[in-house]
Amino acid sequence: MPAPLLPHVLRVLHLEDSAMDHELMLAHLRRGGIEVRSLRVDSEAAFLAALQQDWDVVLSDFNLPGFSGLVALDLLRASGREIPFILVSGEIGEDTAVEAMRNGASDYLLKNNLARLVPAVLHAVEANETRHARERADRELNKSRQRLRELAQHLQTSIEHERAAIAREIHDDVGGSLTALKFDLAWIARHTTDEGVRLRVHSALETVTLAIESSQRIMHNLRPAILEQGLVAALQWIASRFEKRTGITCEVRIPSHAPEWPAGVPLVAYRTAQEALTNITKHAHATRVQIDLSLAGGVMSLEISDNGRGLSQQDLAKAHSFGIRGLHERAGTVGGWVDLSSGPAGTTLILSVPLNTPGDTAPMPTGPGGEPDDPSQWGSL
Known part of the structure; x- marks a missing residue:
């Protein structure tokens, strides 16, 4: 399995009241091949101020004077920052550790056994990056789906407009011409005395009638x-x-x-x-x-x-x-x-x-003239 891709410099916010423990933590990280830029804070005010900066991971002691790791975890979650949070303490019971994990902590370690510190930090940072990458991919996928949905809806509307336009042309041009031709053929049938011509005219009238019926059927299918x-x-x-x-x-x-x-x-x-x-x-x-x-x-x-x-x-x-x-x-x-x-x-x-109610303000789609656009209507012929 390839090694995780980590930042060139790992930015660590360390909530710790002991300078010695802080230096020990940094030594373990550097020994594990991690280049660190760190800031140590030991109060709630300093922790909140530090959260305004960008960090790759937060390491936190459990007990501090007037403050605690669980409170820090709650503050981190309340800030909306998605930063991995690892509890590192000399005195943390199993129940407390389980509660911290349920509240969103990435891991917990004991100060007297820091052998897992580097793997825990690497795993937490990698998992956080993977989650962010998945969220970005999901956002892009949702945007793509929305664009496809909008395109499909546009195509549906365009098809209906085209159908209405074709139906109007059949109604105005083809239908009008066939009707005029039918009148002319009927006039010829009334005024001719030649039986052969009369038979050919009646045959033509039947053909024209079928053509008119076909055009009407096509118009109904295109735009009822x-x-x-x-x-x-x-x-x-x-x-x-x-x-x-x-x-x-x-x-x-x-x-x-x-x-x-x-x-x-x-x-x-x-x-x-x-x-x-x-x-x-x-x-x-x-x-x-x-x-x-x-x-x-x-x-x-x-x-x-x-x-x-x-x-x-x-x-x-x-x-x-x-x-x-x-x-x-x-x-x-x-x-x-x-x-x-x-x-x-x-x-x-x-x-x-x-359906829009009187209190709704969502505008209806409009046509070229600014009127409500309804493809089911013929419009002005």
Whole structure:
């Protein structure tokens, strides 16, 4: 095992009232190959003043006039400084030593047996450095996770904006052109006397009608226009379509009075229900689905449950299973979260979103014009 990497000079704060014991301590450290810069203090005031400096380790006697090592340990912890603390005393019982270790001391030694002094100091300093390195790594990891979370949320929002833009273009350009073409073909059918032309026009009308229906279906998938009627209407509509398409009974339960949801929330709720129903269709083998929308304690909850086969841990741990992960990131765009529970009796997915109350001051995301930015709305066409 490689030797620990220690500071070039070990900075030692020594709480000791005996100058002779202090010199003996320094001799042991230097004999162990440690270069030392030390300060000896013997009172509470001097100890507190010395804590304003940087130290690699604190060595402390147990009994001092009007002061004690345990009190010094409490003062060190109260200061917030994370410095290894080693008790070195000529009279320390096992109970006292155990209490000191419980309170955060790194080690304890007897003055009449300093053979362990150097290993104890080296171990305490190395452990402290390792802990600090782990804390720094944890902070960096948390920052990285936060950046990834923000990126994922930005991508989710960007995707919805792109979908809305494409849906508008299909509505305005493709849909408008196809409708105009349908009118022209109908005019030709009314004014021609040639039966062959009439048959070709009717065939073209059927093709145009199918194209219009396809464009409408694509627009609904990209940005459901039903959200213009509100979240409740959108959930009822998607449940009805799901029931007709799959034959699975889908019950929707909604509050008697639905509030005006904050910007972005209806789309997140709709996409969550859409993803859940898609997964149920593909994997659940369910015969019944229930969608519950509720509002309690300022939190909107959307619960989608089924009586299917449930999800195993292997299903949830699939490397390329991004559906549930995407729901978590999507919920985060409006400050919400997703809970998923599954068992032999089926699967339940719950989206929870805290709603702004009159006392809240958190600003909603804004668009280019400074208005609340809601990707679920068409905007000005």
